[in-house]
Amino acid sequence: MTVKAVKMPCTAPNVYTKVPDGGWGWTIAFAFFFVEALTYGIIKSFGVFFNDLMESFDETNSRISWIISICVFVQSFTAPLSTVLSNRFGHRFVVMAGGVLISTGMVTASFARTIVDMYVTIGVISGLGYCLCFLPTVTILSQYFDKRRSLVTAVASTGECFAVFSFAPAITALKEQIGWRYSLLSVGVLQLSIVICGSLLRPIIIKEQEEVKAQPPEEPTETKYMLENEQTRTSIESIDSGVEITTSPSNVPGKTKAEPKSEEPKEHVQILVENNSPPPEPKTKLLDFSVMKDYSFICYAFFGLFATLGFFAPSLYIIPLSLSLGISKDHSAYILSAMAIAEVFGRISAGWLLNKKPIRKIYIELICVVLLSVALFAFPFASEFWGLMTCSIFFGFMLGTVAGTHIPLLAEDDVVGIAKMSSAAGVYVFIQSLAGLAGPPLAGVLVDTTQNYSSAFYSCAAGMVLGAVFLSLVRPCKAGLCHRQQQGAEESAAEVVPDLPDDFIEMDIGKAENSGKGCDGM
16 A cells, blocks of 8 residues: 655655555654644643733733734734745644744743743744644644544644643742743743654655556557558448448447547547646645635635634633632632543544544534534523533533534535645634634623623624534535536536537548549549
8 A cells, every 4th residue: 555665764755545544644643742732732821921920021911911812813824824835845844943933932032021022932933833833733644644534633632631731730830949931941942842743744645546447459550540441441432332321439340449530539539638637736836725716615714713703712711700700719720620621522522423424524513613602602601610610611522522623624525625725724724813813802892891701702602603604604615616517517528529420420421522523523
């Protein structure tokens, strides 16, 4: 199955005759697990530095929170750039460069003197590095798997959840020993290990094995021409004897290979085949914007845009909501931890279910999004600890089913397919960045206006419902587009193919008439 013709096995691409669904892909999944832990895991654990930064820079909580907001926005907004660089220089080089940027930004931030320095170092420099690491890794992982793609991606994406469990208490304990600056420096040095993960991302090449069909031995050119001349002579002489002119290959006696069609129709047939074959040029495009012409992708992008509004608020506002209800800080932390644990099980369960494929994957995703909307609507109705705990566990589980699968689903044929996933992922995450930047401030404005944290959850639920509406339109758009393309191809084929025999018959009859007139003149 594997075609190995490489001189340097550690750096050369893996060549397969079909998607391996394993092989070196397991190493890619291992690398993706740690990339998730060292990117999104650190972002989610960054809250342990908030109080220290507020005291050191004498800033408000909202100004400190802009560090992560800028970081997430830059990470999403520059997604097309990571696609262009990956297609130009390869996934391995881009991820390794991203690891260097992340580490540089975090280490430099440990020496920051103002909050603006943190905006630039962590927000811009590390944010760009996060973008260059995440998308190329998840893209190349999807190329190594087909049937197991959903399950492997979901399990590997749990790295960020496990990182929250381990990094948050570890960083807190480290701060008590060496202070927040040296702790931040240590985190930056740890993130440099992303370079090692990036070095494991060997590119993959799928070369479909050519089918060798048993064909009868082709006749020599001279024999073929003699046969054609003999048939032409026979058809011309048959006019005087009243015999019907025969041009059908089925009427040629014996097993002789007859080619009744002239050279001109064969040229038409060749042109038709070449026009129907997929052109190889789009594969070399750095960023294929043709996905924006695909109605199914447009609907899926709008789903990501509105659904992202519901991804951030619960983790940001669950503790303030619980404190407003009179729940202690310790119990509020337990609620957030339970949400993270449930998210792990949600990611794994979604991957297992999508791997089984009881129905189309896009429909499974739609059901999960609808249930996630229900979970968001349920938060405002909770009035005590166990009510919030139940809502958090349900929300965490459903968030895991959606968060771990919505980007890999771009590789499915119901959206854009694996061939265009790289470009589609860049455009998709770029569109998501708009909601990622506007979502938390919008929820904050609603909370300040209504003086009620429930309004933040209502806004998230409304966005998730709109996302579900657009997600429900993905499959109908794809089915309708494919049907129109197939119908157009059939009509174009019908216009070309029936004309081929007529041209030949007219030429053959014309030759026969000229020959007949010559005989009468004699």
